[in-house]
Structure formats: structure tokens, C-alpha cells
Amino acid sequence: MTPNLYLWLIPVLPLVGATINGLFGKRFSRQTVSAIALGFCGAAFVMALWIAGQFSSLALPHVEKLAQWIRAGDFQVDFAFYLDQLSLIMLLVVTGVGFLIHIYSVGYIWEEGGFYRFFCYLNLFMFFMLTLVLASNYLLMFVGWEGVGLASYLLVGFWFTKDSAASAGKKAFIVNRIGDFGFLIALFLMIKHFGSVNFAQVFRIVGSMPAETAGAGLLTAIGLLLMVGAAGKSAQIPLYVWLPDAMEGPTPVSALIHAATMVTAGVYMVARSHVVFDRAPQALMVVAIIGTLTALFAATIGVCQTDIKKVLAYSTISQLGYMFIACGVAAYSAGIFHLMTHAFFKGLLFLAAGSVIHSVGGEQDMRKMGGLRHHIPWTFWTMTAATFAISGFPPFAGFFSKDAILWKAFSSPYGSWVYWAIGVFTAFLTSFYMFRLWFLTFFGEYRGEAAGHNDEHLHIANPSRTGAPAPHEHGHGGIHESPTIMLIPLVILALLSVCGGWIGSERFDKFLSPVLHAGVTANAQEEAAATPAPEPQEQSGSETLLTGISVLAAASGLFLAWLLYQRRPQLPQEIAHALGGFYETVVHKYYVDEIYAAVFVKPLIDGSTRILWQGVDRDVIDATLDNSAEGAREVSDAMRHMQSGTLRSYAGWIAAGAAVVIAYMIWTGTR
Amino acid sequence: MVPLSYYLVLSGILFACGVTGFLIKRNIITVFMSIELMLNGVNLSFVAFAAQWHALSGQVFVFFVMVVAAAEAAVGLGIIIAVYRTRETLNVDRVNLLKL
Numbered sequence: 001m002t003p004n005l006y007l008w009l010i011p012v013l014p015l016v017g018a019t020i021n022g023l024f025g026k027r028f029s030r031q032t033v034s035a036i037a038l039g040f041c042g043a044a045f046v047m048a049l050w051i052a053g054q055f056s057s058l059a060l061p062h063v064e065k066l067a068q069w070i071r072a073g074d075f076q077v078d079f080a081f082y083l084d085q086l087s088l089i090m091l092l093v094v095t096g097v098g099f100l101i102h103i104y105s106v107g108y109i110w111e112e113g114g115f116y117r118f119f120c121y122l123n124l125f126m127f128f129m130l131t132l133v134l135a136s137n138y139l140l141m142f143v144g145w146e147g148v149g150l151a152s153y154l155l156v157g158f159w160f161t162k163d164s165a166a167s168a169g170k171k172a173f174i175v176n177r178i179g180d181f182g183f184l185i186a187l188f189l190m191i192k193h194f195g196s197v198n199f200a201q202v203f204r205i206v207g208s209m210p211a212e213t214a215g216a217g218l219l220t221a222i223g224l225l226l227m228v229g230a231a232g233k234s235a236q237i238p239l240y241v242w243l244p245d246a247m248e249g250p251t252p253v254s255a256l257i258h259a260a261t262m263v264t265a266g267v268y269m270v271a272r273s274h275v276v277f278d279r280a281p282q283a284l285m286v287v288a289i290i291g292t293l294t295a296l297f298a299a300t301i302g303v304c305q306t307d308i309k310k311v312l313a314y315s316t317i318s319q320l321g322y323m324f325i326a327c328g329v330a331a332y333s334a335g336i337f338h339l340m341t342h343a344f345f346k347g348l349l350f351l352a353a354g355s356v357i358h359s360v361g362g363e364q365d366m367r368k369m370g371g372l373r374h375h376i377p378w379t380f381w382t383m384t385a386a387t388f389a390i391s392g393f394p395p396f397a398g399f400f401s402k403d404a405i406l407w408k409a410f411s412s413p414y415g416s417w418v419y420w421a422i423g424v425f426t427a428f429l430t431s432f433y434m435f436r437l438w439f440l441t442f443f444g445e446y447r448g449e450a451a452g453h454n455d456e457h458l459h460i461a462n463p464s465r466t467g468a469p470a471p472h473e474h475g476h477g478g479i480h481e482s483p484t485i486m487l488i489p490l491v492i493l494a495l496l497s498v499c500g501g502w503i504g505s506e507r508f509d510k511f512l513s514p515v516l517h518a519g520v521t522a523n524a525q526e527e528a529a530a531t532p533a534p535e536p537q538e539q540s541g542s543e544t545l546l547t548g549i550s551v552l553a554a555a556s557g558l559f560l561a562w563l564l565y566q567r568r569p570q571l572p573q574e575i576a577h578a579l580g581g582f583y584e585t586v587v588h589k590y591y592v593d594e595i596y597a598a599v600f601v602k603p604l605i606d607g608s609t610r611i612l613w614q615g616v617d618r619d620v621i622d623a624t625l626d627n628s629a630e631g632a633r634e635v636s637d638a639m640r641h642m643q644s645g646t647l648r649s650y651a652g653w654i655a656a657g658a659a660v661v662i663a664y665m666i667w668t669g670t671r
Numbered sequence: 672m673v674p675l676s677y678y679l680v681l682s683g684i685l686f687a688c689g690v691t692g693f694l695i696k697r698n699i700i701t702v703f704m705s706i707e708l709m710l711n712g713v714n715l716s717f718v719a720f721a722a723q724w725h726a727l728s729g730q731v732f733v734f735f736v737m738v739v740a741a742a743e744a745a746v747g748l749g750i751i752i753a754v755y756r757t758r759e760t761l762n763v764d765r766v767n768l769l770k771l
Contacts, residue, residue: 644767645767645768646763646764646767647702647763647764647766647767648693648694648695648697648702648763648764651690651693651694652694655690655694
């Protein structure tokens with residue numbers, strides 16, 4: 001007997017908030033709008049906590065069916081929600097970090113036009129994300145999957161009067177669609193071959209299938225297609241290009257959607273489908289390779305970026321690459337662990353970056369910052385915690401998760417020293433670009449002109465804006481610390497970034513093991529029997545060694561950043577000059593956007609313009625219609641003269657017609 | 672006995688006269704009279720056939736045509752008077768408002 005947890009309430013609560021704010025928000029004051037948004041989002045968080053409290057007494061996985069959705073023959077899909085250790089962790093991360101970012105947004109977005117619109121979208125995003133996380137079948141998951149894409153589109157293009165924001169939104173949506181295509185085909189394959197998309201059923205059927213070690217088969221195909229979907233949503237090569245552009249959105253959105261939650265949906269999906277991946281080693285290898293390449297590739301781009309948010313965007317892509325490495329070596333728990341710590345510190349980094357941008361009046365270029373640590377001490381200290389966390393210094397959160405991933409990349413049966421080496425090098429790069437950001441922003445002399453102009457804070461005129469006076473006037477010149485409501489989430493996330501990793505990957509793995517190892521036990525035992533386990537002593541010895549190397553990598557990144565950006569600030573210029581063409585290539589992000597534009601976008605636009613528009617639409621469809629209309633007009637123009645209004649001409653026509661009829665009758669009669 | 676063809680030729684000539692008059696004359700009264708001529712041309716052929724075939728229906732048709740023609744004459748003359756009062760002309764080419 002399992003208690004009813006009303007799981008469906010968790011996603012629906014934010015939806016209610018979104019509906020109220022969306023329909024009536026225009027008439028509410030800012031206080032009311034934020035109270036509604038925070039209230040419903042907070043209620044979801046409280047429910048998640050309540051469920052976590054009852055968690056130990058539940059029979060897992062806990063499935064609650066709300067209503068029947070589709071029934072066609074034997075195929076059946078329900079609105080049902082699925083709770084196990086994995087979804088619990090995602091639930092807590094999404095609602096917890098989401099709630100904190102909601103709080104932060106109130107301060108950040110207070111002076112913008114479309115206040116209610118922002119919170120409506122934000123709550124809508126929460127609804128879809130929670131649907132994704134709690135879904136008990138792939139189809140409902142896909143609904144959430146598409147919905148977060150929609151929310152992402154709406155929020156990236158929040159300042160829709162700005163052309164770059166509007167097109168960034170479209171880019172995000174379209175690139176995601178390519179990934180979703182793969183996901184959808186994977187769904188079709190499941191329906192065709194398993195007759196179901198329910199997690200429980202699919203995993204039971206897949207669980208009885210042998211691993212496809214000999215050659216690629218159905219499971220490999222499904223795995224690879226799921227990977228395509230995950231690569232789109234989680235911004236992996238080759239579909240990562242939308243994420244840096246998505247930074248056009250408001251910074252809390254970047255924190256919530258493009259760092260902490262939505263982009264990790266792909267990792268969650270891969271971990272959720274681990275039963276499939278465990279039996280498709282080739283698909284796993286592809287996941288690992290893509291993850292490794294993405295981690296390295298994005299990190300190198302991140303090194304040369306000057307926009308503070310772009311650095312964080314590439315860093316996000318790189319960290320997602322780490323999570324995919326973990327999934328690719330079948331160390332899903334390490335991936336999810338990194339997902340969680342990453343949500344803490346990357347969410348914090350974005351929020352702190354937003355606070356920095358806020359404080360210097362909308363400037364995002366790090367070259368125009370500097371010396372801010374005295375002006376905005378709270379932001380500085382929280383961001384420091386996050387920087388150390390992401391760089392992997394013990395005892396911060398990032399150290400534990402990243403170390404777990406690197407160790408698994410090395411030691412897992414699917415792992416390889418190549419993954420590990422590239423991972424460590426990426427860790428070094430990560431540390432370098434993060435401390436570069438840190439030094440450029442907070443140390444040295446302030447390099448910007450007096451703050452006061454607003455770039456990012458584009459005010460959309462809103463005549464109905466009758467909200468209460470803003471708590472602080474913006475653009476009053478001078479660098480100022482953010483309001484308290486923005487600092488509280490920073491502090492909480494900073495604490496989590498410091499302590500979040502202390503659970504330890506071992507305990508985390510144990511917690512998740514009922515989910516992640518349930519399907520593999522048979523295989524794992526076989527493997528264990530086939531290959532004798534290495535000596536425990538030796539293993540822990542090498543683990544310590546590897547940990548030491550990765551910490552060393554992080555420390556050398558810090559040192560190099562200090563050397564280049566603090567001690568000898570003219571040195572980076574010289575190095576860039578010496579590297580010449582290579583540096584140019586990296587600064588231009590390897591020209592990937594340009595290549596995509598030339599290879600995919602331009603032919604598509606040209607084809608659409610020349611063939612579909614000018615050829616088919618204008619010359620065939622339009623021409624047919626226009627010409628027949630023109631013909632009808634010309635014919636009737638000629639006929640018009642028959643209707644002259646003169647009585648005698650009518651009579652003449654009648655007589656002529658009668659004559660023709662008579663002639664015809666005579667002709668037929670005499671024939 | 673006069674052969675049927677004579678009647679029919681006379682009927683055709685009367686009808687053709689009516690059509691010609693209708694087409695070439697401009698005065699409404701003359702046009703009206705041309706219509707009567709056509710009707711009576713047709714009437715002649717009806718009675719000729721009736722006499723030839725000893726069938727009464729032809730004669731009955733003629734009565735009907737005469738009744739209708741009388742009614743038409745009454746209405747038509749009324750219209751002509753109305754037209755004359757408003758336009759002060761009986762030229763049909765000047766009465767050409769029935770067009771686009």
C-alpha cells in the first residue's frame with residue numbers, strides 16, 4: 001500500500017501561477033505578480049521537500065496515474081508520474097534552484113517592461129521541466145521536452161524588440177528541433193518494437209535483451225537517436241551553437257534554463273534510458289566521444305571570449321560535456337552528481353554575473369570591468385566560491401563531482417585513458433578561463449567609463465506600467481551592489497556550491513544504485529567474473545594519484561590566469577599575437593557558425609527563395625491563379641459590351657440566338 | 672382551298688417584318704407595334720395548322736396569345752407613358768439605363 005503523493009500537483013502548481021499571471025498579470029501590481037509566481041513555484045518546492053521527507057517509506061519506483069491519455073489497440077499512454085531516486089534528485093534540483101532564481105529575478109527584472117510576462121514564462125518553464133522530470137513514459141517526457149524548448153524560446157526572445165534576441169530565440173528553437181527529430185524517431189522505434197513507451201515496460205523488455213556487443217542493432221539505433229535528442233537539448237557537438245546565442249535572454253533565464261535545469265535534461269534522459277545504453281556499447285562510446293570533444297572544444301572557445309556571459313555559456317557546454325563523458329562510460333551517477341553540483345555553481349555563476357552586469361549598468365564586456373571586488377563584496381565572495389567550485393578545488397562541490405567523473409572515465413570498463421587525459425586538460429582550461437574571468441572582473445583597475453548607460457536593460461515601453469515605485473533607481477551612475485533580494489539566492493547557492501559535494505560520489509552512487517544498476521547486474525557480474533578486479537590497494541592508490549593530478553591541473557589554471565591577467569596584463573596580447581591565425585580561429589569560435597551558415601543555412605534559404613518561393617509559389621501557384629483571374633477578367637471585359645443597355649441590341653442578340661438555334665435544328669433535322 | 676404553305680410563308684413574312692421593325696425602329700410605339708406584328712404572325716401559323724389538321728388546340732392557343740397580348744399592351748402602354756413623362760422622349764436608344 002503506497003500513499004498517494006499527489007505528484008501531479010508539483011508540475012501543475014507552477015502552471016496555475018503561469019495561467020494567472022498570463023491572463024490577469026497585466027492588471028496586477030508588481031508585488032502581486034511576484035507573490036503569485038513565487039508562491040506557486042515555492043509551493044512546488046515545498047511539495048518536493050515533503051516528498052523527500054516521506055521518501056524512505058515509499059515502494060520504489062512510485063508511479064501515480066492521473067488520467068488516461070492515448071489508447072490505440074494494445075498501445076497505451078497515460079498521464080502518469082514516476083518517482084524514484086533519480087527523479088527525486090532532479091525534482092529537488094529543479095524546484096530548489098528554480099525557486100532561488102525566481103527570487104533573484106524579482107530584483108533583477110523589477111524595472112523592466114513585461115514584468116508579468118517574464119514570470120508567466122518562468123512558471124511555464126517550471127511546469128514543463130517538472131513534467132519532463134516526473135513523466136512516467138517517454139511521450140509525456142517528450143511533452144515536457146518540447147515545452148521547455150518553447151519556454152526557452154519565449155525567454156531568450158524576452159526582449160523581442162531587439163533583433164539579436166529575437167533571432168537567438170529562433171535559433172535555439174530550430175536547433176533544438178533537429179535534436180527533437182532524433183528523439184521522436186527513437187520514440188517511434190520503441191513503439192514499433194516494444195509496443196510501449198512506458199519506462200517500466202520498455203526497460204523490462206530491453207532488460208531481457210542481450211547486449212549488442214557483436215554489432216549495432218535496434219538498441220544501438222535507439223541509443224544513438226536518443227543521443228541526438230540529448231545533444232540538441234544539452235548543447236553538445238554538433239548542435240551546441242544555440243546555447244551561446246541564447247545568452248541574449250535575461251541573465252536569470254540563462255541561469256535557470258541554460259545552465260541549471262533545461263540543458264541538463266539531455267543528461268537526465270540518457271541516465272534515465274541507461275538500460276538501453278548499457279546494452280548498446282557503441283552508442284555509449286559515441287556518447288563518451290561526443291562528450292569529450294564538446295568538453296574540450298567549448299573550453300578552448302571559452303578561453304578567448306570577452307563577454308562575461310559568453311564565457312559562462314561555453315563553460316556550461318563544456319561542463320555538460322563532462323556529464324556526457326560520465327554517461328558515456330556508464331557512470332551515470334557521477335553524471336547526475338555533476339549535474340547537481342553544476343546546477344548549484346553554474347546557477348550561482350550566472351546569477352553573480354547578472355549581479356555584476358547589473359552593478360556596472362548593463363556592461364557585459366569583461367575588458368571594461370575590473371577592480372569590482374571592493375564595490376560589490378557580496379557578489380565577489382559568492383562568485384569566488386562558485387569559481388573555485390567549478391575549477392575543481394577541494395573541498396568545493398565541483399571537485400567531488402568532477403573527480404568522480406574523471407576517475408570513472410579512467411577506471412570504468414567502458415573508459416579509457418584518452419577520455420581521462422582530455423578531461424584533465426579541459427579541467428585545466430576550465431580553471432584558467434574561470435580565473436581569467438575572476439581576475440578581469442574583480443581585480444586590477446576599473447576599466448569602464450562611468451557606469452550609467454543601459455545596454456542589456458532595454459526598456460520595453462509599457463503604457464500600463466503603474467506598478468509601485470522601484471526599490472532603487474537604476475542608472476544613477478557609480479557601481480552599486482545589487483538589492484538584498486538578489487543577494488539572498490546568491491548566498492544560499494554559494495553555501496550549496498561549497499558544501500554540495502560533501503555527500504561524496506560514493507554515497508550518491510549508492511543512493512542512485514537501485515535505479516542505475518538494477519538493469520545491469522547480470523552483465524556487471526559477467527564482466528566482473530571475466531576480468532579480475534584490480535587490487536583494492538592499488539586502485540585507491542591510483543585514484544589518489546589521479547585526484548592529485550586533476551587538482552594540480554586546476555591549480556596550474558589558477559596560476560596561469562594569475563600570471564597572465566594579474567601579474568603581467570600585457571602578456572596575453574603578446575601570446576595572442578604570437579599564435580596569430582590559431583588565436584583568430586578560436587576567437588571566432590572556430591568559424592562554426594559561419595560554416596553552418598554556409599553549409600546548411602544558406603543553401604536552405606537559397607533553395608527556399610529560388611525554388612520554393614520564386615519557383616513553385618510565385619511562378620506556378622500564384623501564376624496559375626493570377627492568369628486564370630486575368631483571363632476571366634479579359635473575357636468578361638469583352639462580354640461586357642454585349643450588355644449595352646440599348647433595347648434594340650438585346651433584341652438583336654435574341655434574334656441572332658434564335659436564328660442560330662433554328663439553323664441548328666434545321667441542320668440536325670435534315671441530316 | 673388555299674394550301675398551308677401560303678399561310679406559313681405569309682406568317683414568316685409578317686414575323687420577319689416584326690423582327691426587322693423591332694430592330695431598326697427607334698420609336699417605342701413603333702417597336703411595340705412590331706411586337707404585335709410578330710405575335711400575330713405566329714397566330715396566323717397557329718390557326719393555319721389548326722385548320723389544316725382539324726385540331727382545336729391551335730385556335731385555343733391563339734386566344735391565349737391574344738389575351739396575353741392585350742394585357743401586355745395595357746402594361747406596355749402604361750410603361751411608355753411613364754417613360755415619356757420622365758424622359759420626354761420615345762427614342763429607345765435614349766432609354767439605356769439597363770446596363771452596368
